[in-house]
Amino acid sequence: MTTIKLGMVGLGTVGQGVLKMVQQHADKISAVTGCQVVVKTVMVRHPERHQDVAGVVHLTTELADILADPEIQLVVEVMGGIHPAKEVIEQLLRAKKHVVSANKDLIATYGRELNQLAQENHCDLRYEASVAGGIPILRAIADSFAADQITAVKGIVNGTTNYILTQMGQQHWSYEDALKQAQRLGFAEADPTNDVTGKDAAYKMIILSQFSFGSSLPLGAFAVTGIDQVAAADVAQAANFGYVLKLIGDARLVDDRLFIEVAPTLVEQGHPLATVNNENNAVMVTGQAVGDTLFYGPGAGGLPTATSVLSDITTVIKNLVLKTTGNRFNRYRKALAPASPATVADRYYLSLTMPDRPGEMMKLTAAMAKGGASFSQIVQQAAVGGQARVMIITHQMSKAQLATLAAELAATETIRLNCAYKVIE
Numbered sequence: 001m002t003t004i005k006l007g008m009v010g011l012g013t014v015g016q017g018v019l020k021m022v023q024q025h026a027d028k029i030s031a032v033t034g035c036q037v038v039v040k041t042v043m044v045r046h047p048e049r050h051q052d053v054a055g056v057v058h059l060t061t062e063l064a065d066i067l068a069d070p071e072i073q074l075v076v077e078v079m080g081g082i083h084p085a086k087e088v089i090e091q092l093l094r095a096k097k098h099v100v101s102a103n104k105d106l107i108a109t110y111g112r113e114l115n116q117l118a119q120e121n122h123c124d125l126r127y128e129a130s131v132a133g134g135i136p137i138l139r140a141i142a143d144s145f146a147a148d149q150i151t152a153v154k155g156i157v158n159g160t161t162n163y164i165l166t167q168m169g170q171q172h173w174s175y176e177d178a179l180k181q182a183q184r185l186g187f188a189e190a191d192p193t194n195d196v197t198g199k200d201a202a203y204k205m206i207i208l209s210q211f212s213f214g215s216s217l218p219l220g221a222f223a224v225t226g227i228d229q230v231a232a233a234d235v236a237q238a239a240n241f242g243y244v245l246k247l248i249g250d251a252r253l254v255d256d257r258l259f260i261e262v263a264p265t266l267v268e269q270g271h272p273l274a275t276v277n278n279e280n281n282a283v284m285v286t287g288q289a290v291g292d293t294l295f296y297g298p299g300a301g302g303l304p305t306a307t308s309v310l311s312d313i314t315t316v317i318k319n320l321v322l323k324t325t326g327n328r329f330n331r332y333r334k335a336l337a338p339a340s341p342a343t344v345a346d347r348y349y350l351s352l353t354m355p356d357r358p359g360e361m362m363k364l365t366a367a368m369a370k371g372g373a374s375f376s377q378i379v380q381q382a383a384v385g386g387q388a389r390v391m392i393i394t395h396q397m398s399k400a401q402l403a404t405l406a407a408e409l410a411a412t413e414t415i416r417l418n419c420a421y422k423v424i425e
Helices: 011-025 026-033 046-054 085-094 103-121 137-144 159-172 175-184 201-211 232-241 302-322 359-369 399-412
Strands: 002-009 037-045 059-060 071-079 099-100 150-156 243-254 256-269 281-288 293-298 345-355 376-384 387-394 417-424
Touching: 002 011, 002 302, 011 037, 026 037, 026 302, 046 059, 046 085, 046 243, 059 099, 071 085, 071 302, 085 099, 085 103, 099 281, 099 302, 103 150, 103 201, 137 232, 137 281, 159 175, 159 232, 159 243, 159 281, 159 399, 175 232, 201 243, 201 256, 232 243, 232 345, 232 376, 243 417, 281 345, 345 359, 359 399, 399 417
Parallel strands: 002 037, 002 071, 037 059, 071 099, 256 417
Antiparallel strands: 150 243, 150 281, 243 256, 281 293, 345 387, 345 417, 376 387
């Protein structure tokens, strides 16, 4: 039986999971690929911290040990971050090494040029694990939806924020308390900035958009709002209205133009995404022919993510055996312009603070009228310190109308718009 030797760059949580699974599932991998798979060399910054595997793999601090080794045909990159991961993968591809990566930041930012470099060097570049951990969403979109036109893809693609919002909703914790618990349990990093500000989810939506629509928008070209400013009062009021607050990544076609957004969203309690709790992820893909399909599972963690990495490894090995390497993971390309704010319409949850005195509600209705907005539900809580809190569910309105309404409310100088969260049912 042919032996395929792997290299690995990085040996953190995911890297350790990959090494463990390659060893434990060796028989099944051999049965599926017809090859024996062995991890030969692992590049790490501090070999002394990984002496528990020193007898199983060769530890090195030098990428050259992998680049110059003709026995290593495939390399797993799990070091994370954009730099120097980008330069590492570029060197590997130029050395004719096939690459499997779990690096969402890098693929979302430089995926197009790295895929081009891989094709030029007749190499495979696979990155299923970059989006939703153990959920095989990219492969499903690339293969199972190949003949259908996807019109929308949305979902919960960050386990940290989903855990925090779940605890805020079910346990009635504050954001700060829920975050601390997430950190204690290992669901949140010591520095959770990328997660709680929505940046992590945004990277994943860029990749999902590229696979779904053949086009995407760069980070900074679409709105990204995290959960770090979510108030417990709004989580509670969402429940009173019949909704669950989730951080939702949303990408869709609007008049054959592309819209992407990441933001806290009120999800109707009967919607499939409303039942996705704690660290789990779910992606809903809508096709013209098939309608709505839901992909659910663990979106993070060493072993779930390693499962997707290992799936990519087996795919590359089968391509090596069949001599079909060098094809793009995603070959769908279509030029799409960004959607106009005037054409993107949704319902919204508005939370406002205003003085509890005559005339203020008239200012609110006047501002809504100027923005062309109307409401289906409205609740006013008892005033505290002379300030009342008013919560509204609007009828459908465009992004342009919402911007006009926000400007009109700001012009009143007495009505503060605390948040404007999209509503999906």
